[in-house]
Amino acid sequence: xxxxxxxxxxxxxxxxxxxxxxxxxxxxxxxxxxxxxxxxxxxxxxxxxxxxxxxxxxxxxxxxxxxxxxxxxxxxxxxxxxxxxxxxxxxxxxxxxxxxxxxxxxxxxxxxxxxxxxxxxxxxxxxxxxxxxxxxxxxxxxxxxxxxxxxxxxxxxxxxxxxxxxxxxxxxxxxxxxxxxxxxxxx
Amino acid sequence: xxxxxxxxxxxxxxxxxxxxxxxxxxxxxxxxxxxxxxxxxxxxxxxxxxxxxxxxxxxxxxxxxxxxxxxxxxxxxxxxxxxxxxxxxxxxxxxxxxxxxxxxxxxxxxxxxxxxxxxxxxxxxxxxxxxxxxxxxxxxxxxxxxxxxxxxxxxxxxxxxxxxxxxxxxxxxxxxxxxxxxxxxxx
DNA sequence: CCATACTTTCAGTAATTTCTGAAAGGTAGG
DNA sequence: CCTACCTTTCAGAAATTACTGAAAGTATGG
Numbered sequence: 001x002x003x004x005x006x007x008x009x010x011x012x013x014x015x016x017x018x019x020x021x022x023x024x025x026x027x028x029x030x031x032x033x034x035x036x037x038x039x040x041x042x043x044x045x046x047x048x049x050x051x052x053x054x055x056x057x058x059x060x061x062x063x064x065x066x067x068x069x070x071x072x073x074x075x076x077x078x079x080x081x082x083x084x085x086x087x088x089x090x091x092x093x094x095x096x097x098x099x100x101x102x103x104x105x106x107x108x109x110x111x112x113x114x115x116x117x118x119x120x121x122x123x124x125x126x127x128x129x130x131x132x133x134x135x136x137x138x139x140x141x142x143x144x145x146x147x148x149x150x151x152x153x154x155x156x157x158x159x160x161x162x163x164x165x166x167x168x169x170x171x172x173x174x175x176x177x178x179x180x181x182x183x184x185x186x187x
Numbered sequence: 188x189x190x191x192x193x194x195x196x197x198x199x200x201x202x203x204x205x206x207x208x209x210x211x212x213x214x215x216x217x218x219x220x221x222x223x224x225x226x227x228x229x230x231x232x233x234x235x236x237x238x239x240x241x242x243x244x245x246x247x248x249x250x251x252x253x254x255x256x257x258x259x260x261x262x263x264x265x266x267x268x269x270x271x272x273x274x275x276x277x278x279x280x281x282x283x284x285x286x287x288x289x290x291x292x293x294x295x296x297x298x299x300x301x302x303x304x305x306x307x308x309x310x311x312x313x314x315x316x317x318x319x320x321x322x323x324x325x326x327x328x329x330x331x332x333x334x335x336x337x338x339x340x341x342x343x344x345x346x347x348x349x350x351x352x353x354x355x356x357x358x359x360x361x362x363x364x365x366x367x368x369x370x371x372x373x374x
Numbered sequence: 375c376c377a378t379a380c381t382t383t384c385a386g387t388a389a390t391t392t393c394t395g396a397a398a399g400g401t402a403g404g
Numbered sequence: 405c406c407t408a409c410c411t412t413t414c415a416g417a418a419a420t421t422a423c424t425g426a427a428a429g430t431a432t433g434g
Contacts, residue, residue: 009325016315017334023308027301032219034422045341048333053381063424068382089379089432097337099344114214121210128203138196146235147204150284154232157286221392240411250394255412276402276409375434382429391420399412404405 017046021060036062037070041079041095045102050083050092078105107165115162122155204233208247223249224257228266228282232289237270237279265292294352302345309342 021042028038039060044051051059057067071093074080079102083092096102129148131139138144208229215225226247231238238246244254258280261267266289270279283289316335318326325331 009321009328009331012315012321013331013334016312019308019315020312020338023305027305030219030297030301032217036422046334046337047330048337049330064381065383065425066423069423072382089381091381099340103344110217114217118210118214121206125203125207128199128206134196134199141196143234143236144196144200147200147233150233150235151207153286157290223392251411252395252413253393256393259412278411377434378432380429380431383427384425385427386424388421388423390422391418393418394416395414397413400410402407402409404407 017043020046034070036060036066037073040067040070041074044080044093044095048095048097050094052090052092054090056093077109111162111165115158119155119158119162122151122158126151126155204230207233221257223247223253224260227254227257228261231267231280231282235282235284237281239277239279241277243280264296298349298352302349306342306345306349309338309345313338313342 021039024042025035025039029035040056043056043059053064053067053071056062056071057064060067071080074093075082078096080093080095083094085092096105126148127133129139129144129151134144208226211229212222212226216222227243230243230246240251240254240258243249243258244251247254258267261280262269265283267280267282270281272279283292313335314320316326316331316338321331
């Protein structure tokens with residue numbers, strides 16, 4: 001009974017989901033995330049159900065290998081979860097449901113992978129330009145002073161950003177809402 | 188006189204700058220910015236001086252065409268500026284000096300290019316799933332309800348984020364410092 | 375400890391992105 | 405309106421990144 005009535009609805013649902021998935025994939029690309037990975041996450045998020053690798057590969061028209069690798073990467077980012085069912089061998093995957101939590105995970109991971117190494121490099125650069133490394137008089141040279149100043153500003157900016165992100169992460173869902181309210185009131 | 192003393196210093200300065208440039212280029216890639224574009228910006232930022240296209244291409248070992256295209260893209264992002272000198276034909280380029288301002292520009296541009304289109308798509312998806320589009324009973328189907336709920340959460344999240352960014356942008360340098368202090372005190 | 379039912383890996387290939395260099399396009403001064 | 409000097413464009417080449425599919429790996433129930 002349900003099927004006869006539901007068919008056009010399911011079609012429409014599918015269309016809407018596909019639209020979202022495609023757009024999300026495009027956005028991912030411009031943020032350095034490969035399109036398929038973004039699409040898989042969009043799919044799991046939008047259907048709001050656990051899906052097997054087979055269902056994912058069929059729905060997105062991708063190979064088994066591709067699905068497997070990207071599902072694993074998404075698990076490593078912590079934004080989808082593996083999901084065993086007793087009495088079944090097949091594994092299912094589902095997206096975290098809370099958007100705030102999803103973005104916390106992404107921010108935390110990006111900080112660790114990308115901000116931290118840059119901070120380390122800046123520290124190294126500053127060491128290379130210390131008086132002890134290039135001589136006392138030399139450190140006063142205009143070009144050196146300029147570069148040191150720029151390194152300092154960037155370091156300060158990134159340290160402050162990191163602290164802010166730390167707060168976000170530490171406080172996850174309720175914290176984020178709180179932060180936002182504060183921000184909006186502050187101006 | 189200066190040159191004899193300064194030579195090793197300049198070498199060391201160059202090394203430190205190159206280290207920063209290379210790392211910044213790597214980070215750019217993982218954020219969806221091509222390496223050369225990130226490197227050019229890193230160079231202009233770190234030397235804190237206007238450079239000509241020729242100087243850029245020589246320093247980074249890239250072709251004239253590549254330099255030209257990426258310098259133009261950076262200008263479009265608003266994070267470097269063209270710089271004519273009276274009595275000279277050659278153009279010079281320099282980075283914005285304020286890190287907070289640089290990131291404001293980047294955030295504003297990304298919002299416009301990437302967040303806004305996604306928001307538009309979400310609105311479209313929700314329309315496709317309204318009662319008027321699929322029938323009153325159908326709208327109650329579990330799968331439809333779930334997807335609508337997810338679309339709604341994502342839209343809310345992005346709208347709030349956009350508002351926050353708006354504030355950042357509108358307030359630029361002093362505003363950002365203010366925001367940060369508030370945030371850090373809030374917990 | 376085998377058969378089954380899945381998952382992961384990875385070498386080769388396809389698709390995409392980025393870069394080059396030469397030609398065409400400005401433009402300012404003469 | 406030329407010449408000298410720079411900048412931009414873009415077709416083709418190079419480099420990078422993503423994907424496939426088949427073989428190898430793993431775990432579970434009998």
